[in-house]
Amino acid sequence: QTVVTQEPSFSVSPGGTVTLTCGLNSGSVSTTFYPSWYQQTPGQAPRTLIYSTDSRSSGVPDRFSGSILGNKAALTITGAQADDESHYYCVLYMGSGISVFGGGTKLTVL
Amino acid sequence: EVQLVQSGAEVKKPGESLKISCKGSGYSFPSYWIGWVRQMPGKGLEWMGLIYPGDTDARYSPSFQGQVTISADKSISTAYLQWGSLKASDTAIYYCARRSGYYHYDYWGQGTLVTVSS
Numbered sequence: 606q607t608v609v610t611q612e613p614s615f616s617v618s619p620g621g622t623v624t625l626t627c628g629l630n631s632g633s634v635s636t637t638f639y640p641s642w643y644q645q646t647p648g649q650a651p652r653t654l655i656y657s658t659d660s661r662s663s664g665v666p667d668r669f670s671g672s673i674l675g676n677k678a679a680l681t682i683t684g685a686q687a688d689d690e691s692h693y694y695c696v697l698y699m700g701s702g703i704s705v706f707g708g709g710t711k712l713t714v715l
Numbered sequence: 716e717v718q719l720v721q722s723g724a725e726v727k728k729p730g731e732s733l734k735i736s737c738k739g740s741g742y743s744f745p746s747y748w749i750g751w752v753r754q755m756p757g758k759g760l761e762w763m764g765l766i767y768p769g770d771t772d773a774r775y776s777p778s779f780q781g782q783v784t785i786s787a788d789k790s791i792s793t794a795y796l797q798w799g800s801l802k803a804s805d806t807a808i809y810y811c812a813r814r815s816g817y818y819h820y821d822y823w824g825q826g827t828l829v830t831v832s833s
Contacts (some may be wrong), residue, residue, distance in 0.1 A: 657819065706760045
């Protein structure tokens with residue numbers, strides 16, 4: 606069974622930089638998985654941040670960026686702000702219409 | 716403006732059936748896949764499956780295959796998620812989302828809370 610892995614939690618200081626990652630229990634993540642990233646605050650629907658590895662969704666600040674780092678997809682927040690404190694989820698496309706969410710990372714800004 | 720509007724919260728008993736909906740507007744509904752995502756209380760997002768309203772081709776996560784049915788009626792721009800026999804473990808918020816190019820979900824419904832309790 607495919608498992609998409611993310612750090613359960615992470616913390617960053619205001620103004621700092623943090624990189625969240627998205628991996629696979631077996632194998633490497635590449636651009637062919639079209640990794641996308643979503644932000645969810647409590648009580649809200651998810652918001653799309655990044656798609657196709659490194660493309661920012663409309664209206665997303667440029668402090669959010671996506672990439673492949675080693676064998677994982679990565680979401681980097683540069684100059685973290687208090688309202689970046691959220692849950693972040695990656696999604697990988699597995700082919701045949703199937704996608705899989707990672708378990709999510711709870712980001713604390715303090 | 717693209718919008719996905721979901722049906723309202725439901726409270727059901729175990730064993731009952733349920734069909735929730737997701738109505739799209741502001742775009743060509745038949746031409747975009749619609750996905751469904753589950754979020755159990757205090758937990759993460761889980762991809763359940765999706766459907767192409769143009770031809771009703773549906774795909775399911777192995778975890779949800781046989782547990783739910785995804786359907787759509789393009790004449791009224793609405794997608795559906797249904798259960799034949801609910802369990803307490805189906806208690807969750809269910810989101811629909813439009814899948815855009817590059818296999819990502821660009822617009823999301825507001826979510827439907829389903830509570831299953833005796």
